[in-house]
Amino acid sequence: MSSQNSRQVPTFAEHRDAVAAAVVEVSENSFFAFVAPAEPDLFSELVNIPSAAEGDASGEGRWLRTSVSFDGAFNGVVEVAMPERLARELLASFVGLGPDDPVEQEELVDSTGEFVNQVCGTWLTRACHHRRFDLTPPAVERMPVGWAPVVDEGSAGERGWVYFTLNDQPVSVGVRFAPFGESAT
Amino acid sequence: MGDDQAAVSPPGRPLNILIVDDSAMMRAMIKRVAGLCDVPIANVYEASNGAEALQVLETRQVDALFTDINMPVMTGTDLLREIGRRACWKDLTRVIISTDGSEARRAEVQDLNVRLYIEKPFRPEVMRDVLTELTAGPDVR
Numbered sequence: 293m294s295s296q297n298s299r300q301v302p303t304f305a306e307h308r309d310a311v312a313a314a315v316v317e318v319s320e321n322s323f324f325a326f327v328a329p330a331e332p333d334l335f336s337e338l339v340n341i342p343s344a345a346e347g348d349a350s351g352e353g354r355w356l357r358t359s360v361s362f363d364g365a366f367n368g369v370v371e372v373a374m375p376e377r378l379a380r381e382l383l384a385s386f387v388g389l390g391p392d393d394p395v396e397q398e399e400l401v402d403s404t405g406e407f408v409n410q411v412c413g414t415w416l417t418r419a420c421h422h423r424r425f426d427l428t429p430p431a432v433e434r435m436p437v438g439w440a441p442v443v444d445e446g447s448a449g450e451r452g453w454v455y456f457t458l459n460d461q462p463v464s465v466g467v468r469f470a471p472f473g474e475s476a477t
Numbered sequence: 478m479g480d481d482q483a484a485v486s487p488p489g490r491p492l493n494i495l496i497v498d499d500s501a502m503m504r505a506m507i508k509r510v511a512g513l514c515d516v517p518i519a520n521v522y523e524a525s526n527g528a529e530a531l532q533v534l535e536t537r538q539v540d541a542l543f544t545d546i547n548m549p550v551m552t553g554t555d556l557l558r559e560i561g562r563r564a565c566w567k568d569l570t571r572v573i574i575s576t577d578g579s580e581a582r583r584a585e586v587q588d589l590n591v592r593l594y595i596e597k598p599f600r601p602e603v604m605r606d607v608l609t610e611l612t613a614g615p616d617v618r
Contacts, residue, residue, distance in 0.1 A: 321507075322598035387505045403502040410597050413547075413576020417596065424581035427547050429499065 301469050302366055304452030307419060310352075312454050314415035315465055322410055324385040325458045332443040335455035338462035355435040356400070358408040362416060364425030368450075368469040370412040373441040376434070378461040379404045383409050397434075405430030411465065491519035492612065493537065497530040497544040497553065500573070503597075507543060507574065510601040516608040527551030531559060534566060541570040541611055546577055546586075557589040570611055574599070 301477045312329060319327035330338070354376040374382075380395055383403040389395065410431050414424045441464045444453050451468040493509065496504045504523050511518060522537055524530035528551040530544065542560070546553040553573060560566045571591045575582070578596035586594070593607055 318598045321600055383502065387502055388509050399502060402500050406500040406503050408502070410576050414596075414598065415579045418578065420579065422580050424577060424579045424585070427576075431550060 300366070301450050301471050303449060304467055304469070307415070308452060308454060309416050310419040311411075311465060311467055312456075314411050314418065315454070315456055315463075317414055318407060319456075319458055321327040322386065323382045323407060325382060326456050326460070327456055330455040330457050330462065332455055334457070335462050335464065336443050338457065338460075339443075341468065344414050354437060355439055355441065356404050356432055357435055357441075358404050358430050358432045360405075360412045360430050361428040362425045363414055364416065365423040368396055368467060370408060370415070371466040371468070372408045372411065372463065373435075374404070374458070374463045375406050375461050376400070378458055378463065381459055382407060401432040401434075405432050491517035492540045492608070493520045494518060494541045494543060495521070495522045495524065495530060495533055495537075495539045497524045497527065497548070497556065499525050499545065499548040501525070503545070507604065510604040511608060513601065514605040514608045515564065516605075516612050517607075527553060527556030527559070530556050534560070534569070539569060541572065543572045543574050546573060546575040547580065554589070555584060557586060557591065561589055572607065572611075 316327050319325040337401070354374055356376055356379050357371065357373045359369050359371045379400050383389065383395060383400055384391070384393070386403050386406070409427060413425075414429055441462075443455070443464075444466070450470070451466065453464055453466040456463045456465065495509050497506070498504050501523075504525075508521050508523070510530060511521060520537070522533045522539065524533050526548045527544070530542070531551075533539065534542075544553040544556060551559075553575070557571060560569060560571065564613065571589070572593045573586065573591055574595045574597060576597045578594070584592060592611075595607065
């Protein structure tokens with residue numbers, strides 16, 4: 293049997309705390325955001341506040357959904373959803389923009405991708421310090437007007453979600469593990 | 478990591494640095510933090526992957542290289558291998574800035590003359606300390 297076939301698919305429960313710790317570390321140290329864990333009920337409440345995803349230049353409430361796939365001792369995907377307004381705040385903190393500085397959509401996509409890349413890399417480094425993982429470049433989607441994340445209570449088995457507030461705005465972070473040789477996306 | 482404990486440029490001469498990362502915002506962040514440090518910097522060059530970095534190195538005088546590992550086109554590891562093949566770049570100071578701080582990854586680059594390995598995320602003070610250290614010379618981690 294090859295070493296690849298012997299790789300086990302972890303459960304989300306095994307990694308939940310490490311994922312949450314990575315979100316806190318990246319939010320505070322790289323993006324200087326105020327971060328706190330949120331119960332699913334609070335997350336839902338914040339998502340359903342009409343202003344949750346408003347405040348972008350177009351006046352439309354939009355969410356950004358970003359995924360990074362990883363492959364190493366195990367494989368899968370990390371997926372993060374956040375309001376575009378929050379993504380702008382994180383970008384401004386990250387590179388030191390002033391409140392009136394213009395922001396290009398390309399820059400927003402880039403910094404949001406970097407946020408998720410750092411969360412994924414930090415989690416995997418802390419959780420599996422002896423193993424290396426390869427990460428795909430972040431895929432950032434600007435979701436249609438009216439789209440909002442729905443709380444997934446099924447945090448069991450090979451997938452699960454943790455919820456946060458960053459600068460008092462809702463953020464969901466999901467992980468899906470996949471059997472070796474299968475894509476989690 | 479590496480054994481070279483000399484300062485990267487003669488005392489008083491501003492540094493030329495090259496930042497290699499596929500995220501333009503990450504490059505902007507590193508550049509901004511470097512600019513805030515109390516270290517004289519002449520030029521900050523940028524590249525989005527290892528291949529672009531080689532082009533910069535072939536045309537510019539660079540004292541210190543700060544590179545990510547996981548990048549499309551040419552990874553940071555491949556870039557460092559290529560740099561190691563060229564005698565003309567033997568004095569180039571090499572610093573890795575990566576989210577991947579695993580022992581396996583560190584082992585992969587241990588023979589590539591890397592002077593410092595910085596894990597993302599890092600606080601701005603880390604970059605200040607690194608640049609100060611590079612210009613002063615002592616205490617290589």
